[in-house]
Amino acid sequence: MRVLSVDLGTANTVAVLSDHGVVDLDGGPTMPSSVYLDEDGTLRVGREAERRSRQDPSRYEANPKRHIDKATIKLGETNLPVNDALAAIYARVMEAVTPLLQGAQLDEIRLTHPAEWGPSRRNKLLSSARLAGMTGELVPVPEAVAVASLGGGRPLAIYDFGADTFDVSVLDAEHRILADGSLSDVGGLDIDQALLEHIGRSVSHKDPAGWQRLLRPTTIDDHRARLGLREELRLAKEDLSELPQVEVMMPEPFEKVVITRAELEALIRSSLIRSTELLITTVHKAGVTPEHVYLVGGSCRMPLVAQIIAEKVGIVPTNPDNPETIVASGALAVDKTKITLKAEDDKPKYVEPPTVVTAPVSPAVTGPHPVNPNVSGPHPAVSGPYAVNPNVSGAYSTSGTYPVTGPFQANPAVSGSYPMNFPQQAPKKDNKKVFISVGAAIVAVAAIIGSVIALSGPDLPSADECKDDVAQDGQGFTKCLRQLAGTVPDGGGCEHADSAQITGMEEIKGTVVSCTIRDGYAVQYILTDSVTGAENNADAIVKSFQTDRVEADWAGNGLEGNYRAATSSGTGVLVFTAKGRPMFGILTKTAEENADELKPDEIADFFEQTVLPGE
Template structure:
């Protein structure tokens, strides 16, 4: 069924009125039965952004984007990414996440209400990622109630919504969203057989890659000015950063159609030309990883899908379909409007057949066996218990549901909503009309090399490094000519009592002298992404831990460090360092109370990962704090 086609069926002699809302990380789309895609906030897709005025008024959508230039600290472009947090820091206020999401839903209702012409909605269908458990779903549903949405509210997994447009056939959903990449494989009954996710592959990650790419070519003109863009401290710096990120987003979209684009830069930097070839070189490794995850998810599902449906605005990039065709041997189904397909599909889902994930805290990330290394998301906190009655006094300007007088109603809801019921769906499922015939699905057997029994370190989406007992062992003394060369590091296997090789000991400097270091078969953070090598984990103080990894090559160390840094979704601190006969660079970021700093040594096959867990005042943890601690306490001295 083409996007925008609406499902209508009879109930008690009348047409049932269904509103489906896809509140995405970047944009929100609504579809109303009997009408189609709703024009919300001046277009079919409203930015899922919020801005909190000093008087407590909460703005949403394009109005929030416009006001963000006044005070960027009061602006949040992607509140859905913070679903696991209780509040969002906006200016000097902590806004409940429920209120931010409710404001977006309320703006949708403002646009829908005139179309109902006095009638009431029978159902409101809210889409969500398939891997969300009860806590996240209930937070979404309670936000809808807070916004004044009445009637039955039905949660619909995004993959099931897309499958409803594909008819009764097994298929895969390749969802390249703004925040993450998600893949689901469904059977002919639209049951999810297997799914997986890459938390560090999304449209925002593409924007970040473009920012870093430009920085490599222009930062030399004014290094201090570039650092102000990366680490803004004034309102003017924040405005410049927001403007540049918007330019990069538009450039990324334009490169889907054009061979090259110009990016306007803030002063003193001159405009930069980016080609499609440059963009594709940046994103191809991530697309290959996403395709490998697609293949492994199909294997786990045990069925061969007849189609691969592309979802999300980032799927407009021609390279996405090209890589899938190269690796899988099928031309994927690319709808005309990938941004609206989820909300449109939710209209025709048979809700009696919806299956929801019953548990929270399942690892979202499933790495295909053929991948040797993978990026890691430094800080994604676990879900918090949902209190549907939590609300702050934040009226929505021109965006409240009738009868609420500009503020959200706060009904006594249970926080758990049923997806049961029995309404017959009479509209037939339809296949995308642009896809004809059937393509052979060539999911290759995985023949990657068998992993060696190396020491390894497991990293992932936030959490604390497993504490280890302090083992004091012999340490290597370094001075002048005793420093190991780069060539010696490649064959460096002898370990001391704490697990350090001579090269790792050179990188660690004086950190092991305080104890708290031991060799590790695995050091674990929630999420489980594997980096192979010889590993030593050290607990330091004040919630800091550092992990030293000796890999099999200089390239391997650099790739692992780049993968970790690419997962940073927030402001990043970057700098060079020297010490103990070494020189290198580091990159640091914080999110949701967790800080990560990854550092490498030039021409050495090793890296270090400094982690900080802030149990108190989590929102106050900043990248500068992590960088300062590294320079004072972790960076090896001369």
């Protein structure tokens, strides 16, 4: 019985072949899950794709799996079907595996996937595998089940710190998933982004224009510099798991930067605490006490991960020797007759809302999150007879299991047994929480016709006056909010909102004015009771960004501040704050056509040209 397991992850792909072990895919046990489209239509993958990305970064996609819910990925001027990108990665796996088979055929191929994926996403993997020429029975295996199969017959918790998201699953002794949860803004890519912003705060003053070209590249040279810096940051993050400090080589004109482990841990500590709180909450929902917590994903190599789990839960988590390959290895050991797959797509993920430490304000948001992009239209048909295996939604006949030597090792510095100190109920927090996602911020905005002349000259209010700014005009603007709005109210379409009800949250009070502009753009101006309150609420929105974002400073109308912009699945958001003032704004954009082409640059340009309050 020849069985191959393939873990196509967001950042890397791993394959394990029965009676052989981990396959050398691309010069090592892991291959980057990246693709590059040549001008002649040739699709490159792995490290070759990374190398060619320097030629034309617009033809490169580092993480095609992040686009699983889309029909296509834009590479250069080509809209490449997502199935083709994933199939190219699977095909590269088969190129490496075929010589090892020595003419034999695979009996079974096990494809791992996140536990919360439903049939649409799973079938996309299956059809991509068929497109890649994979023959034999295709068996989808939830990642959490794969890891649990190596832990014996006992209740387990899987702490999966991946590149894109953080996922937690609790399984019973039969390896059935009892409860799971996810944080969409906690992943290895988010750590890279935090490091980029951290460096920007220390070096951007030397050449602000040069730093903006790194954040918003327009030329091939700019794109190359950005890709090079991101690779440096990824390597720095990995090295800091072993070293107290590292040097990051910067593109010209910036000098190299030293980053310490203490700096990195300060950046990510709050996110790791949230992940541990979600672990505790998920265990409570499952109704069982797991005997072990297994760490999965390359980011789990950071010492702070195990440290915080030990502090909050009271147990030293179990560390695999090779967290990057453990999912693929475990998939071989799974008893496929006991695999339970999600029957429905798009199950809402649990998302821990950011804590707002001051009195929350109303962002004038109502209604549900945007509809999943899956429903925006059918995916293009894949050419060729790529029939989905009918077994994927039912039971599988067993043909034996595959023994795997125990790859898990407890922390050698700690001996003895440790009770799992999970509380009987999820811990309560004193602070009220508000979660504002990109989707939640982009909703219908009421509009009325009105006109307000922008404040200027001696009428500009001081920072102290903003603290007690309560008088509102007919559109709901206070004196300070009018200063932030500039000339936007002159076009009408602005309206006061007394309060807002965010789905799943308590009613939030505050001073809010919402304005519709044009071309799908809307802006909301929010006055809080403190500068810290404004900054915390703005940060809460930014934490929901799941993609690369644009960040820059702005100044106008007697104010100065910072803005951050991001887009995802045809929606965009830009959050801007005013330095020293208890207020901030949210610019949103919904693209009705060519949604995949909406970029953060476009949102930032619109802000600077239309929304930014002029002098």
